Amino acid sequence: MKKIILTISISIVTIIILLSFIDRTPQQVSNNTADIVYSISSIPTNLKSIGDLDKRQQDIVCATSKGLVESDSDGNIQPALAESYEINDDGLEYVFKIRNDAYWSNGDKITPEDIVSFFREVITEDNEISALLNVFGVKDYLESDKTFAETVAITSDEDSIKIRLNSKDDGFIGELTKPQYRLRKDVLFWEDIALNYKNIPYSGDYYIDSINETEVVLKRSSKASVELAQTIHLVKDESEDLALAAFEIGNRDIVINPPKSQLERLKTEGKLIESPSNEALYLAFNANNSNFSNEVKNEIYRLVNEAIEEYQNQNNILVELAECSYFREDKEDLTKLQSRNVMVNTEKEITMPSKIVLVAQESLENKDITSYITNWFKNNTDIAIVVNLLSEEDMNLISEKNYYDIALVNVYAKLDDDEQLLNTISSFVPKDQREMINNSSSKAEKEELFAQIEEDLFNNYRILPLLFYNNTIAVDGNVDSSILDGNGNIDFKSIKK
Structure with a gap:
């Protein structure tokens, strides 16, 4: 019996000693300090009406703003500002529970009231809101002098927002993934983004650090994952040929729609992404x-x-x-x-x-x-x-x-x-x-x-x-092939350089 007790005691001591050598230090996520340089054909000055922009100009909005939900490269709906959503039995009422860790770029917490205010601004100021015209009260609000709060069925409580439709629409959630429904503060300020970019808080992973006639510089927000690239440069190139020339010498990481004469070569070199x-x-x-x-x-x-x-x-x-x-x-x-x-x-x-x-x-x-x-x-x-x-x-x-x-x-x-x-x-x-x-x-x-x-x-x-x-996209060897989301916009979260 004493031998058994002694054997057990020795075993316990051995395990304790071995455990002492195990590193209990939490794994640190490395800080990504990379710069992504992305070619763009023109620098927009008006980002208020998103539907008027081409996809590459919309990319700026997508990088700096988040939606309630978003669409990944396979077209699957993913949570963003909303950590989850529920649809009632008749398919008319949607309740989005807002994440507790959603912040503006200035450090303020994003609240359900902020999102309701955004929808009010978009419905009031924008004429490209097809997804919202089926929301109960929207047409009445636009055609009358009634207030938004007493007319439109978009409301908030402590941790969620509720949207009620006039009729069932199975495509409503998909519609909300579009760039024009990503949360923006002070929508009217986006009409002259070059003048107002410093005064706007952003809901996305990036904020506009500077903008001029030739370049938009986006910086990673303090609340965003440190795994994301630290800086994104959207550089205006006068032509596809000049953009690709810069790409060939390493001065561009992404070039959208490179010259067609170079597509076969880029594909052979494994530097071309193709998608419908x-x-x-x-x-x-x-x-x-x-x-x-x-x-x-x-x-x-x-x-x-x-x-x-x-x-x-x-x-x-x-x-x-x-x-x-x-x-x-x-x-x-x-x-x-x-x-x-x-x-x-x-x-x-x-x-x-x-x-x-x-x-x-x-x-x-x-x-x-x-x-x-x-x-x-x-x-x-x-x-x-x-x-x-x-x-x-x-x-x-x-x-x-x-x-x-x-x-x-x-x-x-x-x-x-x-x-x-x-x-x-x-x-x-x-x-x-x-x-x-x-x-x-x-x-x-x-x-x-x-x-x-x-x-x-x-x-x-x-x-x-x-x-x-x-879509044809020239990318360097470090860029993931799934860089377009379900709406055809660049998903900068997918770029790990």
């Missing part, structure tokens, strides 16, 4: 031109599609054929698209015009593709294509003009962003149909209405899809 974008190119016919019969329009569309198909074969990294689909996600709907393809690809013996005037907005991409179409028609038909590249302002007015036959229209082809979609194709959509979509309150209703409208657009040759663009 929502940017598309549609072909529109001049509604004021009565010289073209539907048979002629069909043949023009068929020929342009042939040219685009050959263009895609040479630029498969850059573009994807639309194949008669207005939205990339609809390409799997073979039942809907089969009849369209049959209609378009049926050749008929008809007399074609000897000349077609084509207009498009002036850009490097449109210059390249219109040049290709012109040469293709020259080599394969008896039709001469005359191209006019227009300014954005002139392009927006082409519905009032009669000097063109067809137009290439750059479209943000995502029904979730119906405002942006309708803005670009509004000249070709009858007014009553535009109003039907604008007055619909849910994503499902919008999709159903547009499904009806797009049949009219296609069958009457108003505006027809040609191709979808892909």
Whole structure:
């Protein structure tokens, strides 16, 4: 018995001695002091209306602001300012529990009241709030003299906010991940960000440290994770070629849409990220031109599609054929698209015009593709294509003009962003149909209405899809491949350099 007790005692002492050698010091997360240099084509001065900005300008808002929820690179909804949310049984009421450790960049705690105030400002000041028009009381508030508090069903308590809808909308949470619904303080100050950036507290992982005509410098907030890059430089480059040249010598870490001539090489070197974008190119016919019969329009569309198909074969990294689909996600709907393809690809013996005037907005991409179409028609038909590249302002007015036959229209082809979609194709959509979509309150209703409208657009040759663009991003070897979130914006949290 004594031997057993002695053996146990020795074992206990041994374990205690061994445990004393175990390092109990908490693991320290290393402070990331890296600078990320990111090429951007223009420096915005007005960040108030987010929907008016391109994706790369929106990236500034996404870096400096957080939403209630956000969308990751796979499109999954992730908590952000809200640590969780609940939806009641009828699908009308959403309760978001706000994180207890959410802070503004000045150190003040972010409260539920702050978020309600933000929604009030956005609803009052911004006209691109489609996700919020289905919130109970919003339309009444906008059309009356009633106060926000007594009208709109966005309220707060000690640790949460509550939003009540007019009708069930399964896409509402997804809508809230968009950049325009990320929390900003004093929204009106963002209209002149260069003047006011020092006086604005930011809800995101970064704040604007400086801004001028050539560069925006973002610094990591004191409350953000020290694993994030310490500084982000968004540098204006005059051209894609100059941006890539800077990238090649190590002066840029990220270049969006590098020159297409370099895509294959970058891909081979493992320095290219490819992902689908929502940017598309549609072909529109001049509604004021009565010289073209539907048979002629069909043949023009068929020929342009042939040219685009050959263009895609040479630029498969850059573009994807639309194949008669207005939205990339609809390409799997073979039942809907089969009849369209049959209609378009049926050749008929008809007399074609000897000349077609084509207009498009002036850009490097449109210059390249219109040049290709012109040469293709020259080599394969008896039709001469005359191209006019227009300014954005002139392009927006082409519905009032009669000097063109067809137009290439750059479209943000995502029904979730119906405002942006309708803005670009509004000249070709009858007014009553535009109003039907604008007055619909849910994503499902919008999709159903547009499904009806797009049949009219296609069958009457108003505006027809040609191709979808892909995102191409040049990155150095230290940048993660999943740097775009579900809305196509840069997720700076994913960049670990």
